[in-house]
Amino acid sequence: MTEPDHPDSLIAALQSRNWADYFAARQMLVALGGEAAEPLSRLAADEAHPLRAIALELLTYIEQETTLRFAGRLAQLLCPRCLTRFDAHSVNLPWGVSFTYYSCRACRQSREFLEGVKRVVAVLDTVWPEQQLRQKSSLRVNWLTRPGLFDFDRVEIIHAADQDAERFAIQVGNDTDPYRKPRYSQMTCMIGPDCQLSENTLRILEHTFGVITHAPHL
Ligand SMILES: [Zn+2]
Structure with a gap:
């Protein structure tokens, strides 16, 4: 059984006909940030996938959100799970589309962080x-x-x-x-x-x- 806030469960909910579920899943995937970027980039790379357009859109939001929050202070952020610094990660899709997002260098999560650790x-x-x-x-x-x-x-x-x-x-x-x-x-x-x-x-x-x-x- 997958957890309700696991990226795969949220991606499945993007296909829900219930507007509230769909909307909540979108919000939560963006809030997940780094952890959602990889599964979303797999969908975005698949031209035949019905969720491709949404995946591209959400990757744009994750890029914007993590850039705004983390890009200027990477040297002061530490993942509390790995004690590893945050860093930039690139998603390179076919046809030259790419995204950059910021998260833990090791586990790629971006929800939890220790701030001001120099x-x-x-x-x-x-x-x-x-x-x-x-x-x-x-x-x-x-x-x-x-x-x-x-x-x-x-x-x-x-x-x-x-x-x-x-x-x-x-x-x-x-x-x-x-x-x-x-x-x-x-x-x-x-x-x-x-x-x-x-x-x-x-x-x-x-x-x-x-x-x-x-x-x-x-
Ligand atoms: Zn980590």
Whole structure:
């Protein structure tokens, strides 16, 4: 059973003879934004599809709406699900028609976002039980409680077992994401005074990140 606000259910409702259902489905597809863009672009690309004209129209609205809301501030928006930045996505249809919409780079949803996040810090800290902490324009994310990578601008290894720090560095080294990959060599990785890392792990970290700093004891 598909959810009522799933793009496929809404697209099915576009064929409803009930005006209210049809109108609500249109509104909701535009409100869905990024998540609706891909299924709508499949309809728009199919010349024989009865919903093609509506799909083209809704893609225009999604383009307008997401451009207005997000285009000028991509570097400050973060998808709360993926912790990934918003970005432009292109839909290229046959016969040269194209659309651009803005949404999460990874999952493409555009309904939920964290605003005003200028800096994301990946933290490795066994003493810190939380997963995330927002401090004004910074977001600190505990990598130890959240396996997998996300978009971050700085690394702080405060308290971490050597194997965890090594596992983190290897995961970063293997990251193929085209947005993140070139940024690591410019990034600072701070190592806390209480963190004892092996020479091997330090070497991997030095190889992965641009600058390694050792925080002094306070
Ligand atoms: Zn996402």
